[in-house]
Amino acid sequence: MGIGVNLDHHGIPYIDNGKCIIKCQNGALASIDLIFSIHQPFSAARKMHVVGDEGALTIEPDPNTDGECVAIYRPDRIERQKIPKWDPHAKELGAWIDLCRNGGDSTKWQQEGLRTLAMISAYKQAYQNNEMLTLDQEGKS
DSSP: OEEEEOSSOTTSSSOSEEEEEEEOTTSOEEEEEEEOOTTSSSSOSOOEEEEOSSOEEEEEEOTTSSSEEEEEEOSSOEEEEEEOOOOHIIIIIHHHHHHHHHOOOOHHHHHHHHHHHHHHHHHHHHHHHTOOOOOOTTSOO
16 A cells, blocks of 8 residues: 655645555555655654564664664564664665676566556556555565
């Protein structure tokens, strides 16, 4: 399901904040927050929470450094894995440029891109029509 509102960019007909609720084939639930008004004074938009019946993962501030970490919550302990500073444009775009210049198999990039577009399209349709959509593993509804 998809819901969304235009909270910040008034005068344009599109949403700038939205929520996509996903139920996976195995019963797992996920949500995606679409935040297009990141110039507002709130914490960075890179957040992740994965919650399962035996533990959870989050991206959160590392209490021992000024960076971020992946925190792994288990019933008996918490583990933290340091993650480097992340620049999605430099790393992802840089990797794509390197692939184009040096050759290689771009199939995974293309498949991931198509799945991402299918998810965006499904969200848009669910939002506009106020209906639930089902996508298969190839991203077809």
